[in-house]
Amino acid sequence: MTAVEQPATSALPRSTELILLVLVVLVGGLLRFSALDSAPPGLTHDEADHALDASRVLEGITPVYFTVGYGREPLYDYATSLLMRVTGPDFLASRLTAAFFGTLLIALVFGCVRVWTGNPWLALATAAALAVSFWGVSTSRQALRSITLPVFFTAAALTFRLGFKLKHEPENERPSIELIRRWWFLLAGVLLGASFYTYLGARIMWAVFPALLVALAFIRPGSVRRLWPGLLIMLVVAGLVAAPLGWYLLTNPAAEVRISQLSSPLTDFLAGDPDQLLENVRLGLAMVTFNGDDLWLYNIPGRPLLSPVMSLLFYMGLAISLRDLFRRYQPTNQNPRPIFNMSSSSALMLLTLAAGLAPALIVGIGGSNVRVIGAQPALYYFPALGAIGLAGWARRQVGAKGPIFIGGSYVIALSAVMIGTIQAYFVTWNNARDVRVAYHTTLVETLEVIESRGDEWGQDFVISSITPGRFHDAAIAQMTMPDDLRFRWFDARSSLVFPLDPSILIYPEITPPAPRFSFYIEPVPLLEQLELRPDDFNRVVNFYQWPRGSPALGPDPRANQAYFGDVLVSVGHLSFPSVLVNPGDLIEVLSIWSILNVPEQDLVLFTHAIDEGGTLVAQEDVLSYPTHSWQINDAFMQIHRLRLPETLPPGTLQIRIGVYRVDTLNRLPITTWDGLDYAGPDATIQTDSLLIDTIEVGGP
Secondary structure, rough: OOOOOOOOOOOHHHHHHHHHHHHHHHHHHHHHOOOOOOOOOOHHHHHHHHHHHHHHHHHHOOOOOEEOOOOOHHHHHHHHHHHHHHHHOOOHHHHHHHHHHHHHHHHHHHHHHHHHOHHHHHHHHHHHHHOOOOHHHOOOOOHHHHHHHHHHHHHHHHHHHHEEEEOOOOOOOOEEEEEEEHHHHHHHHHHHHHHHOOOOOHHHOOOEEEEHHHHHHHHHHOHHHHHHHHHHHHHHHHHHHHHHHHHHHOOOHOOOOOHHHHHHHHHHHOOOOOOHHHHHHHHHOOOOOOOOOOOOOOOOOOOOOOOHHHHHHHHHHHHHHHHHHOOOOOOOOOHHHHHHHHHHHHHHHHHHHHHHHHHHHOOOOOOHHHHHHHHHHHHHHHHHHHHHHHHHHHHHHHOOOOHHHHHHHHHHHHHHHHHHHHHHHHHOOOOHHHHHHHOOOOHHHHHHHHHHHOOOOOOEEEOOOOOOOOOOOOHHHHHHHHOOOOOEOOOOOOOOEEEEOOOEEEEOOOOOOOOOOOHHHHHEEEEEEEEEOOOOOOOEEEEEEOOOHHHHOOOHHHOOOOOEEEEEEEEEEEEEEEOOEEEOOOEEEEEEEOOOOOOOOOOEEEEEEEEOOOEEEEEEEOOOOOOOHOOOEEEEEEEEEEEEEOOOOOEEEEEEEEEEEEEOOOOOOOOOOOOOOOOOOOOOOOOOEEEEEEEOOOOO
């Protein structure tokens, strides 16, 4: 009895097989769908952006590629939008979509292994290992597009195998392949092409199929000759399905920021420096059984993909697979079909594992639990194969009781894995400080306080954040809070917002107001203080009743005001120090602005220190109150901090401010209230920057 043969215990009634499959899927589904609103504990910016893009699909915005978050493929967001038609535009719909795909993957992995090997026990053992694994559970609970890649790849592999059967004549040494229905290859091509719309790894994973036939042509010569037309159909259809995305990326190369970020080890290698790539390969190979992803965002740092027991079975299964690849036919006394099934299945899984792990070997293990998700369907095949191999060995040693003992031991091992997954994911990982930081639990709990107050606090909220951008904290609020609330996002460490209407000012411990703003904040009453966990990155969040406007922002005469385009008016400005500075000093420039209109484009304020020769000696470009949060007639202060060079010679510096568009870098023109070029009180004219001060630089 060998591992590739069908033992008596593998004769499993279809009804029993179905019951066991349903049980495995139910257990896996329970681990994936339970408590999705609290584990993960908050919401990442990427999750919020996925939900936001899905809600925009409902509004008719249907791009072939989303440019938010360094660029990403759209299929996951389109799938989420379908669920949102039932649940509404809520972030939970995005997590439910991930859980659905993760549960579907369990069934697809079973089906794939079942049709490739013909062994129901191996298929059930593989699906069960995936169902209870920490990696499988975690990737199915985070609202990220990566989970869709293994689903579509596995579905393509399943339908590809359904397209052919083995034809064997006893007088021939080896079986040959006969195509059954070509439409299976058409469907496989559609699924493989659709995988390009799932995740970046699909651009490697597709190569598994041609590589598989090349491998089989080598290890099983003559057997797969008739399969090449089916593969050609699959690849042509896949290319046609993926063509719109490919054309978009070809004509918009700047859309994929992530590619250049991730390819640096390869670039260095080609430039003659292999050190980083070799180190990444070393660490990547160890992530399966020794030392895994080191980011709390996706893993308990260092936790490998497999437990010690599953790792031992993994290496046993790996050895069996390598043996099965080259196992010779013995046509006189052996049915070659099981041998072909196991060798072809082993080749498929080995290639899938290699292609799936490739991103970690190139980029490194940081964040690898997501990047290598293409390997997920194959990884758990090998421990299952190791267990089946042990069962065959046990049967040869002690008879029918041997496989029963090994099977029971495997179930116990998986039960231990499941208990470990529950403890590791829902308790250890979900409550870890760095996970709470990554999932912005401070913000989520702050928003829960706001929602609990109902109409008591009104509709206007001014919230300080280290990430006030459009696709960061603002996206989280947009996907979790009622639409009638108005949020203004800013960073109090360098800006302060004065809404036209009374509002609630909120700032967490990590973004306290700059000391120069204390004059405005100290007299304001503290409404509430939210206390979080003592070990949290943010332990306290303060809520203030923020009055309407500010007495410090009384209007200057219109003749002295500078208008920047049709969006901003400069109300005032101060420099600290304002008279004499020394080389190496820090100059703080406080500019005060009133908002006339909300622009469609993102803007940035710049402050320049220019010497007598017209040379730029110091600058800062920043806008800590992003334009997406602006409300007409609001006012705000912005602090620019300029560090002067240590070698700056004595002389006079001009301090100039201005505004430019992020997309074009074009500066906004400066005019008076009636549209004329701005001269200013000192009659110094420069139509795209405003002279606000001159400062003397002393000697050493």
